[in-house]
Amino acid sequence: MPATGTDVRQHTPHMAPPDQAQLPAGLTTRPLTRSDAHAVFVLMVAQEQEDIGQVAIEEADIVSDWARPSHDLGARSVGVWDGETLVAYAELMGADRADTAVLPSHRGRGIGTWLAGWLQDLGRSLGSSIVGMPVPQGSPGDRLLEELGFRVRWTSWVLTLPEGTTIAERDLPEGYVVRTAAPDERRAAHDVLEDAFLEWSERDREAFEDFEASLVGRPGFEPWNLRVALDADGAVVGVSLVLVSEDGTTGYVDRLAVRRDQRNRGIAQALLVDSFARAREHGATTSELSTDSRTGALGLYERVGMVAGTIWVNRAVDLS
Template identity: 40%
Template sequence: MSEFAMPLPAGYRSRAATTAEARVVHRLVGDCERKLLGRVVTGFDRVAADLGLSDRQPESDSVLVRDGAGETAGWGWVGGRRARVHVHPGHLGRGLGRSLLDWAETRAGLLGADRLSQSIPDSDRPATALLRSRGYFPLVTEWLLTIALPAEREVPEPPAGVTVRTFRPGDEEAAYEVTEDAFDEWQPRRKPYAEWARLTVERATFEPAASPLAFAGGQMVGLVLSSHDPGSDEGHVERVAVRRDHRNRGIARTLLREAFRTFHHQGRGTCTLWTHTDTGALSLYERIGMTVQRSATVYGKALSEPGRTT
């Protein structure tokens, strides 16, 4: 990655962030989440995956901001049309958020994006106000759902002609096709396999035992991909996908309950997952006993010209 200039408030400096600084960035993100949400919710491997993409993918980039004493004050990341920005709680109110937003929009334009979006917790009112003041508008609502696992969950039999087993080495390519085919309906771009794998099956916290797959006629037609949190008793469902021609047959419900049962056997007390407006799956998750824990909104805007902000 090339170095770049970034206008900042007095006393701060910036440079490109690298994979080697994943733990530094994760501590920053954790401090932000503890202040806003009361706990750390982003795993280290998620941050490492984002920074790894910045090292590998030409459409990704990241920046790290430090103060005069060398302490980490903020960071920003751009990947395709998505961005993430965090300012350390001890450095809020000094204009860093606005500077990082300027950087994200400029870098996204230079990297070829025609629009940019960010997901903001609905409880983060200052960030919401900043985005709205800059012309961002709400695109979708995201929900974090959770379910307690005090007892083993009953798993319904799969539909006729469908078999279920857990993820095995060699299933990666087929799982990629099922998820990306399903997500083509609403995601802005289809991820290359290497990017998808780095964000899912190559993560250190990927949990094959809690990732059941559905097959019909020898082909994979549905899946749940899960991960675990080394620092808690939570399991996480990262992806739920069913091939279009096999939907509305109860496959997703069966796979989710299978994942819940596995997490219970592993001694995990809860399982969480994120969904959003465009998937239309909120009611499914609520019917199987999950409840909304918190919400976020994805805000987006069009970029006027490559390399320029509006």
């Protein structure tokens, strides 16, 4: 789940309330607040259960995203309410990263179309050239966005290491180690991640303050979650962020990167082995990660025994 924050605190306008006449009668709207995290989680759980038959989102994911100091939630989100029930929402983070959900019982009423229009209007007001969002491939949301002219930017796969399977260990170069990142190594870890991700990701560089706030602001975060590979001089040359699901059964590598000049030396594989081992030490029985078509890494993960499952697409529309 690579993050795509950017510092917009000085540039985010406060949008006027959306035109509620475009929504079905009886529904109301308002910007979201951090206290709405659980309501958004419940909404997204219902949508994922309907669309993919399982739940991928965790409330901690939402809380972590909303902890970023650059994210003006009040100006960049909208919730649609049916009485006391949140039935839909949308938000825009950074220049172009959107997330939306509509309660399955309220589909077919034009709410998703309204949200798509709201996001495009917000993006234009912020000077964005494009707005996109992830949706399960073939889902109602995918089909709706296609009808609305959203094109596929990239495809993502969630990969699982089957229970009982292990990734073959790789020896590190002489003098290299993998261990828990010390607090004063977090900035260097952030730099390795951003340098690697920005080789293929078209977005602004994430501010370190956003990275750290989303890291330590995530419910359940423990220092061991951030793993680093150090060279013989003690410099951070590789990073893995491994999380354990709220039910304790799944270890998830949220981010993985190796410095460009240190690649093809077994460091990424060593980080994977370490990350999944640490997750198992904390009770996880299954290991997962996700990758997308921009990285070219799908084959690498499949070769170490991981199996692709759910497929998502990022659909986007140009705003020019």
